[in-house]
């Protein structure tokens with residue numbers, strides 16, 4: 001019996017190129033059995049509107065980013081007020097590709113992300129909040145990784161409502177690389193993150209909050225990863241563009 005209801009998200013990033021391919025991707029998400037697992041999907045901003053209202057299995061459309069405050073003179077941004085108006089109730093923030101890990105979009109630092117999270121929660125929305133360490137830190141060992149996770153969470157500990165926030169732990173070196181943390185390494189890090197939350201928020205928040213693993217998750221590695229007690233689901237990039245996504249959901253259900 002799982003301690004927490006699992007949750008699996010599909011991050012389509014800046015895909016597909018052709019809107020004509022959206023229906024096929026939507027079908028992959030619609031094929032997921034959501035009776036024992038929450039499912040969400042993060043379409044590109046251009047495709048959010050098309051995907052909204054398409055999932056009779058309850059999969060939640062979850063935009064990949066949002067502004068740090070409401071509507072107005074913010075060219076290129078998306079406000080949660082606009083999302084709510086479209087019936088969207090959850091947004092993902094802090095993906096490493098937006099934290100500037102790859103030298104692109106160097107805009108989402110820890111302070112901005114804390115501002116965004118507060119804004120999202122104040123608006124009554126839910127949030128998937130991504131954290132993760134680059135390779136240079138992983139190479140120093142688990143203590144260094146957890147020190148970095150503490151830095152990334154310091155400003156959000158008091159915002160961690162388990163009913164509203166999911167943490168997606170995504171080691172940056174595992175994203176899109178085909179490298180996956182071993183189940184033991186991933187479990188140790190998830191447990192360490194949960195312990196940090198227990199220390200700096202509370203034991204009940206730590207016990208209740210769901211922590212997803214992300215980084216080259218697929219149908220082959222999902223069963224072993226999902227057997228770990230502190231892994232509550234996956235955030236999936238590449239494999240969320242394939243029918244395989246439903247197998248990942250099945251593995252953790």
Ligand code: PEP
Pocket residue numbers: 011170174175176177178214215216217235236237238239
């Ligand atoms: C991601 O981008 O969130 C991700 C985990 O990607 P991938 O599964 O392709 O590594």
